[in-house]
Amino acid sequence: MRSSTATGTTTTAEAAAVYRGRFAPSPSGPLHLGSLLTALGSWLDARSRHGQWLVRIEDLDTPRSQPGIAQALLATLARCGLESDEKVLWQSQRHAAYEAALQQLQRAGLLYPCSCTRRDLAHGPYDGRCRQGPQGPGPHSLRLRLPASGGFAFEDALQGTQRGAWAALGDPVLVRRDGLVAYQLAVVVDDAFQGISNVVRGADLLSATGWQLALIDALGLPQPRYAHLPVLLGTDGQKLSKSLSAAALDALEPVAALFQALRLLQQQPPAQLANANIQQVLGWAVDQWNPLALSGVADINEPLTPAD
Ligand SMILES: [Zn+2]
DSSP: OOSEETTEEOOHHHHHSOOEEEEOOOSSSOOOHHHHHHHHHHHHHHHHTTOEEEEEEOOOOTTTOOTTHHHHHHHHHHHTTOOOSSOOEEGGGOHHHHHHHHHHHHHTTOEEEEOOOGGGGOSSSOOOTTTTSOSSOSOOEEEEOOOSSOEEEEEETTTEEEEEEHHHHOOOEEEOTTSOBOHHHHHHHHHHHTTOOEEEEEGGGGGGHHHHHHHHHHHTOOOOEEEEEOEEEOTTSSBOOSSTTSOOGGGSOHHHHHHHHHHHTTOOOOGGGGGSOHHHHHHHHHHHOOGGGGTTOOEEEOOSSOOO
16 A cells, blocks of 8 residues: 555554545536546545545535436446445535534624625625625625634645635635525535545635635634645636536446546556456556645646547
8 A cells, every 4th residue: 555645644643543535516517527536536545545435415506406417426426436435415404504503603703794795896805894784785695704813724735835814815605695505614514524534625626725724613623634636627728617518427438437537637547457347447546546646736638539
């Protein structure tokens, strides 16, 4: 077994500790190569540490969550040999937990109503103008009051030391004007609920981590380790969306899809592996997992042609 992983060099003590990782897609479209890359990267990091790997469906944004998409997404993952070690957690069934967290923040005086619309705040971070009371009539969103000074710092296993000032982030919205719980709150509450020790996810979420650290601190939750994987960009240089432009993986053979994802994760699978079965591909990948090949890589361009 290799001694390096995306979330730190393995020591004897760490190897004995429980590693719990996760993959948390939102069901706004079918699984594409970019999301398989994230799923596989988090799965490999967990398995190479003899850890557990959980799946959570982030279906809070109900208008955008299409019925049946989540099930199709789970089925595609399963065809690629990636299955949750525990019952899949659905955010749409977690409202009581989010409400409890909001009440805890409310009691601590850390929530305030904000009347600002997106148009009011077109430029830069939120300046806290509603901290002393909303500037206009409702409906209001609810924001978290960040500390008045200072900032955050954390060590990302792949992207290096990250730091930022609270003022540069601005107070995040935790409940939207339409009443939907925001991603920042749900992800923090659910990672703690699932006992996640290592968050391995796409680098598009790197900039949101500061808000999540503030929430983790405010709620008194344990802080996971972070490793942000590169984001796969389309040939046009834009992030692949789960829209029609990103071809669903269903059309691709699972082994071919995994082989391609391993290449994109810079793991250099040998050509003969393209003719192996799923268990052989995954077994090779766990043994050879070298996340340091991705150090400092924040995005990858999708190849024009599939694996040859
Ligand atoms: Zn405001």
